[in-house]
Amino acid sequence: VFKRDSYEHRATLTENKCAKDLWNLMARKKTNLCVAADVGTAKELIVLADKIGPEICILKTHCDLYPDFDDAFGATLLELAAKHDFMIFEDRKFADIGNTVVGQYSSGVHKIADWSHITNAHIVPGAGIIDGLKQVGLPKGRGLLLLAEMSSAGTMAKGQYTEDAIAMAAKHPDFVMGFISTRPSAWKGAWSRGLVQMTPGVQLGGGGDGLGQQYNTPDRVIKECGSDVIIVGRGIYKAADPVASAAEYRKAGWDAYVSAL
Numbered sequence: 001v002f003k004r005d006s007y008e009h010r011a012t013l014t015e016n017k018c019a020k021d022l023w024n025l026m027a028r029k030k031t032n033l034c035v036a037a038d039v040g041t042a043k044e045l046i047v048l049a050d051k052i053g054p055e056i057c058i059l060k061t062h063c064d065l066y067p068d069f070d071d072a073f074g075a076t077l078l079e080l081a082a083k084h085d086f087m088i089f090e091d092r093k094f095a096d097i098g099n100t101v102v103g104q105y106s107s108g109v110h111k112i113a114d115w116s117h118i119t120n121a122h123i124v125p126g127a128g129i130i131d132g133l134k135q136v137g138l139p140k141g142r143g144l145l146l147l148a149e150m151s152s153a154g155t156m157a158k159g160q161y162t163e164d165a166i167a168m169a170a171k172h173p174d175f176v177m178g179f180i181s182t183r184p185s186a187w188k189g190a191w192s193r194g195l196v197q198m199t200p201g202v203q204l205g206g207g208g209d210g211l212g213q214q215y216n217t218p219d220r221v222i223k224e225c226g227s228d229v230i231i232v233g234r235g236i237y238k239a240a241d242p243v244a245s246a247a248e249y250r251k252a253g254w255d256a257y258v259s260a261l
């Protein structure tokens with residue numbers, strides 16, 4: 001078991017507003033469950049978010065999946081986030097040069113920076129991508145996750161690449177709020193405990209999906225892999241009863257965290 005500090009304590013170790021808000025939210029609401037709401041339409045997403053909102057700390061979106069995305073999308077989600085006390089994470093995985101991501105993050109069709117508290121980026125372009133996203137996001141109090149590892153089979157994000165992500169995060173403690181990771185308990189490089197570790201590829205039954213996704217159980221992700229937030233998609237929104245399933249994942253994630261303190 002990877003021993004950890006409480007979420008409350010880790011809130012005091014970050015310089016990023018979003019990370020501080022998230023640590024405090026998780027402690028207050030007693031949930032470390034992020035739902036990946038990869039449903040077919042924005043309409044379905046909004047219905048789902050209203051139903052499972054009480055169970056989650058974060059609603060993760062892929063806004064380019066929804067054919068009915070419109071200008072009201074962000075405001076509607078922000079209302080639900082306030083109503084149910086959760087944060088929004090657009091899983092955009094930015095991957096371009098600084099100048100291009102400034103436009104992709106702030107404007108275009110989706111105007112992500114206007115409504116998403118959290119977003120993420122690949123580090124493959126080098127540190128300029130962080131400078132670009134930070135120019136847009138920091139004045140709005142947003143937070144950035146770096147993809148230090150991925151959950152998919154054969155991922156290139158490992159070894160030195162992961163070490164480089166850790167080093168880049170350390171240079172931007174005001175804006176980088178944490179990582180997407182799969183096994184931070186095994187990392188060699190030192191990283192600030194104010195940073196949040198979020199892990200996708202979570203399902204109670206384990207296994208995979210035939211397209212490279214690899215699943216770990218909530219218990220293993222939190223206790224053995226050293227993560228802080230479990231990200232669950234199909235395990236919840238494809239379940240016969242998504243609300244009951246969200247409650248089950250919430251309990252599994254929270255019990256694992258409490259037992260690792």
Ligand code: 5BU
Binds near residue numbers: 091231
């Ligand atoms: P699933 O249905 O629980 O497999 O959904 C996982 C979600 O997490 C989905 O939205 C992916 O795009 C996302 N994801 C991932 O699965 N693996 C990664 O390494 C990253 C994101 Br980064």
